Amino acid sequence: MTIPDTVPASGKAVPAKRFPWGRYAGIAVVAVLLLVFPVVVKTSFLQTIGVLALTMAIASTGWNILGGYAGQISFGHAVFFGTGMYGTALLVGHGWSPWLTMLPIAGLAAALGLLIGLPTFRLRGHYFSIATLAIGMMVMSILPNVKPLGAADGLSVPLLDNGFWNITFSLRDKTEYYYTALGLFAVATVAAWLFLRGRIGSYLEAIRDDELAAAAVGVPVRRYKLYAVTMSAALTSVAGSFHVMVVLFVDPSSSSDLSLSTAIALIAVVGGAGSLWGPLLGAWLVIALQEYTRTYLSATGRTIDLMLFGALIILVAVVDPKGLVNLIKRGYRRVRS
Amino acid sequence: MSLISVDGVTKRFGGLAAVDSVTFDVEPGTITGLIGPNGAGKSTLFSMIAGTQRPTAGRISFDGKDVTGWQPHQAAAAGVGRTFQLMRVFGSMTVLENLTTAAHLRHRTKAAARAFASDICAETGLSDLAHRPAATLTGATKKRLELARALATSPRLLLLDEVLSGLTPTETVAAIDLIERVHARGITIVLVEHVMQVVMTLCPRLVVLDFGKLIFQGSPADAVTDQAVLDAYLGA
Numbered sequence: 001m002t003i004p005d006t007v008p009a010s011g012k013a014v015p016a017k018r019f020p021w022g023r024y025a026g027i028a029v030v031a032v033l034l035l036v037f038p039v040v041v042k043t044s045f046l047q048t049i050g051v052l053a054l055t056m057a058i059a060s061t062g063w064n065i066l067g068g069y070a071g072q073i074s075f076g077h078a079v080f081f082g083t084g085m086y087g088t089a090l091l092v093g094h095g096w097s098p099w100l101t102m103l104p105i106a107g108l109a110a111a112l113g114l115l116i117g118l119p120t121f122r123l124r125g126h127y128f129s130i131a132t133l134a135i136g137m138m139v140m141s142i143l144p145n146v147k148p149l150g151a152a153d154g155l156s157v158p159l160l161d162n163g164f165w166n167i168t169f170s171l172r173d174k175t176e177y178y179y180t181a182l183g184l185f186a187v188a189t190v191a192a193w194l195f196l197r198g199r200i201g202s203y204l205e206a207i208r209d210d211e212l213a214a215a216a217v218g219v220p221v222r223r224y225k226l227y228a229v230t231m232s233a234a235l236t237s238v239a240g241s242f243h244v245m246v247v248l249f250v251d252p253s254s255s256s257d258l259s260l261s262t263a264i265a266l267i268a269v270v271g272g273a274g275s276l277w278g279p280l281l282g283a284w285l286v287i288a289l290q291e292y293t294r295t296y297l298s299a300t301g302r303t304i305d306l307m308l309f310g311a312l313i314i315l316v317a318v319v320d321p322k323g324l325v326n327l328i329k330r331g332y333r334r335v336r337s
Numbered sequence: 338m339s340l341i342s343v344d345g346v347t348k349r350f351g352g353l354a355a356v357d358s359v360t361f362d363v364e365p366g367t368i369t370g371l372i373g374p375n376g377a378g379k380s381t382l383f384s385m386i387a388g389t390q391r392p393t394a395g396r397i398s399f400d401g402k403d404v405t406g407w408q409p410h411q412a413a414a415a416g417v418g419r420t421f422q423l424m425r426v427f428g429s430m431t432v433l434e435n436l437t438t439a440a441h442l443r444h445r446t447k448a449a450a451r452a453f454a455s456d457i458c459a460e461t462g463l464s465d466l467a468h469r470p471a472a473t474l475t476g477a478t479k480k481r482l483e484l485a486r487a488l489a490t491s492p493r494l495l496l497l498d499e500v501l502s503g504l505t506p507t508e509t510v511a512a513i514d515l516i517e518r519v520h521a522r523g524i525t526i527v528l529v530e531h532v533m534q535v536v537m538t539l540c541p542r543l544v545v546l547d548f549g550k551l552i553f554q555g556s557p558a559d560a561v562t563d564q565a566v567l568d569a570y571l572g573a
Contacts, residue, residue: 012462015467205430212389213427215413218414218490
């Protein structure tokens with residue numbers, strides 16, 4: 001007996017959706033804003049914010065695949081970010097071009113993600129979240145004892161000749177770093193979009209909404225969670241690889257700190273978890289806030305920015321749990337109709 | 338050959354046997370009503386057929402193959418579609434996205450899945466709501482969506498868990514009509530239902546459970562005169 005596959009359409013047809021002008025206009029406006037930013041804004045401080053925001057947007061895009069789409073909240077993405085930082089610092093020290101380190105190191109981060117996911121995804125519920133929290137803390141306490149990674153002192157990236165191939169530019173102006181970050185962000189977002197646009201994206205959202213129902217329509221839940229964690233870890237690691245070329249230094253606290261994990265997650269949540277726009281919007285807001293408070297309240301700044309993060313979480317929860325992007329979408333719909 | 342064979346299936350939760358060595362067959366192309374008082378083990382039996390629960394003992398075969406203890410996604414892939422008693426739609430997705438997700442089981446590309454989902458949408462009368470977020474639907478429509486979503490996996494067997502309860506008379510008529518059209522396409526149906534009139538008109542064959550045990554199988558006409566069934570429903 002074969003599976004009946006065609007349905008005689010007896011009812012009314014599905015009305016076509018309106019052409020999403022808003023989306024394309026949004027992409028165009030944001031692209032122009034991002035492109036002209038360093039042309040208009042010449043202050044090094046603000047350009048640095050731009051570079052960091054784009055870097056964190058990449059990291060958070062990775063987190064978003066797992067946390068925003070598949071609904072598996074990770075509190076340990078700093079581990080993958082740190083994998084990128086350490087891996088690239090180490091290999092560049094051995095004479096590699098930073099670009100060439102990105103994919104193999106991302107592969108390593110993906111394998112690490114798989115390793116964490118394999119046991120924890122057997123269980124439903126919050127086990128994965130708790131495990132990521134624990135693993136982040138474990139790595140934080142192990143790293144200062146790992147000699148090849150510079151132990152507590154960390155690793156410095158040797159100074160390379162200026163040039164795109166080395167991701168090393170003049171420090172007088174951050175424009176080149178900015179555009180490199182922007183290009184990388186675009187590639188990461190397109191990669192995420194391609195990953196999510198078909199069956200995988202649907203299945204991950206189904207898992208997030210209801211695992212039992214997802215399984216009932218044929219989603220191999222565990223396998224798809226593993227796909228998600230693999231892609232997620234890889235993208236976040238790429239952000240780390242780039243970041244270490246900007247700061248030229250990595251140590252345990254700069255790469256694997258819990259607050260870094262929190263920031264990666266928070267950015268996506270504030271911007272809009274489960275939307276490709278989320279990480280970009282969230283990163284600019286959160287990083288700008290963080291850098292401003294750190295600069296203007298230097299001595300006390302570190303705790304103030306954490307308080308701000310807390311306030312942001314509450315604000316998102318109260319105003320719109322779907323984040324900034326949904327707020328904008330709602331506003332747009334109201335204006336249109 | 339039977340489409341499903343349930344052979345001596347038992348499910349124990351601690352000392353309680355929710356399903357106690359139940360044996361019955363479902364022939365392809367039939368509609369079978371699975372009835373019984375609350376707590377008789379109907380939903381547990383469904384869960385075991387659909388793979389969400391593993392039997393403590395016994396054997397379940399689907400299309401001649403032993404599938405005891407299979408995983409829910411394997412059941413879906415083999416052609417078992419199901420609805421949930423407590424509705425479990427994908428709330429953040431639109432109606433059409435819900436159906437597209439399910440259609441992806443047999444349609445790899447997004448375009449093909451979407452086209453099939455649109456057909457199902459039209460067939461089940463959900464077209465006007467196609468772009469509505471599923472979380473905003475009424476209970477009756479969510480039930481309809483559950484049925485449509487199960488259909489979108491192109492099942493050979495549909496397990497319907499109380500898709501008619503809680504509907505208004507008009508909604509019930511529409512739902513019965515839908516089930517009959519689904520059946521007319523050659524899909525085998527097993528349904529759990531409390532609304533007796535519906536069961537009597539829709540199902541030529543009944544399986545009755547009480548306290549986990551199978552107490553009757555046969556036609557509705559025989560069921561209403563069967564002493565064991567009467568005792569179960571009216572109390573001995």
